[in-house]
Amino acid sequence: MDTEAQPDVERDRSSNPQGRIGRSRFAVPGPCGARARLRAARGWWDGLRLWQEVALLAVLCLGTLVLVNTYLVQPFLIPSGSMENTLRVGDRVVVNKLAYRFGNQPRRGDVIVFNGAGSFVQDPPPGNPLTHLVRTVGSMAGLAQPDETDYIKRVVGVGGDRVTCCDKQGRIMVNGQPVEEDYLYPGDAPSQIPFDIVVPPGRLWVMGDHRSDSRDSRDHLGDPGGGTVPVDEVIGRADWIGWPFDRIRALHRPAGFAHVPPPAHPATGGAHG
Numbered sequence: 001m002d003t004e005a006q007p008d009v010e011r012d013r014s015s016n017p018q019g020r021i022g023r024s025r026f027a028v029p030g031p032c033g034a035r036a037r038l039r040a041a042r043g044w045w046d047g048l049r050l051w052q053e054v055a056l057l058a059v060l061c062l063g064t065l066v067l068v069n070t071y072l073v074q075p076f077l078i079p080s081g082s083m084e085n086t087l088r089v090g091d092r093v094v095v096n097k098l099a100y101r102f103g104n105q106p107r108r109g110d111v112i113v114f115n116g117a118g119s120f121v122q123d124p125p126p127g128n129p130l131t132h133l134v135r136t137v138g139s140m141a142g143l144a145q146p147d148e149t150d151y152i153k154r155v156v157g158v159g160g161d162r163v164t165c166c167d168k169q170g171r172i173m174v175n176g177q178p179v180e181e182d183y184l185y186p187g188d189a190p191s192q193i194p195f196d197i198v199v200p201p202g203r204l205w206v207m208g209d210h211r212s213d214s215r216d217s218r219d220h221l222g223d224p225g226g227g228t229v230p231v232d233e234v235i236g237r238a239d240w241i242g243w244p245f246d247r248i249r250a251l252h253r254p255a256g257f258a259h260v261p262p263p264a265h266p267a268t269g270g271a272h273g
Contacts, residue, residue, distance in 0.1 A: 072097055074235075075242060076113055076152065082208035082215070083152060084185050086111070086251070092243035093152070093251070099237035106204055106231060108174065108257040110155045111238040114206075117149040119229045120220055152238060153216050154183075157205035159231075160263035162198045165191040175263050180256040185210040193218045198263075203228035 048056070078091040087093060095113050106112055157163035157174055164173045171178040172190045181190060188211045195218055199205050205228055208214025217227035241247045 076150075076238065078152065081213050082210050083111070083154070084210040084213070086154075086183050086209045087152070087238075087241070088247070090244070091241050091247060093238040094240040094242045095236040096239045097236040099239070100231075100234060106155050106158065106234055106237070107253065108155055108158060108161075108260060109253040111152065111251055112155055112204075112206070113150060113152045113235045113238060114204075114229050115149055115233045115235060116151045116229065117233070119223070119225050119227075119233070120151060120215075121149045122223060150235070151206075153206035153208055153214070155204050156207050156217075157197075157199045159199050159201040159203055161205070161260075162196070162263065163205045164196045165194050174257070174260045177260045179260065181209075181254070182256065183209050183254055185212070188212050191218060195221060197221070197226055197228075199228055200225070202231050204231060204234070205229075 074095045074097060075092045076095050078087045078089055078093065081089055093111075093113075099110075100106060156172065156179075161174055162176070167173050167178050169178065170189055172181065173179065184190065191207075191211055197205065203225060205217045207216045207218065217229070220227035238251055240251060241249050
């Protein structure tokens, strides 16, 4: 009698069962599969009615516009003369929303768009939701005025700066250095309102270029924050005038701030220059 046990299971089986073609689960479909899917998509599109095609294209365009306006750039319609002559009523500026991402901070001389709720506007009036929606969609294309709480001004002081008005020649001073503001509206004084403020950390002192026609940080000295604007409320930097055609040009940081020294007591996280 043979007492040696015989194995009843083969240890070395073929990876492909007989009569069956195996396929890796990571196999990439070939060009034939891709062409089949393309034909199916084309057939689906051809089966749409005209109004369905138009509606789908409108949704795609609107979605793309929303993404671009939310994360990249946004046109902004200038509603007042507070930034003349740099910006005029009716100009469309291109606001760069990536300018202050990835650790970058606003710098002196930058023209910025910001939400003034809580700084320039203490109690925003309740708005009609439909009106807000129409204004939002229109502002995406630069065809409608922005929200009532959105402002465009020039940064004059950043966190830690001491901004004062004025020296004996009537010039704004930042950290004791007079600033030559060649961008001011012709005939305007740098300020008719005297002030002396140290900008808190994480905030900005902003002013319009047409000082006699601008409601800016000077008008909110008695409000919470002393007229300064939180950096977190900055929407972006105005880099270009995009319309009208004869006004198209880049907006550069003026040279008048180049010689401003660092603040005596730098604010944590502040940016200078």
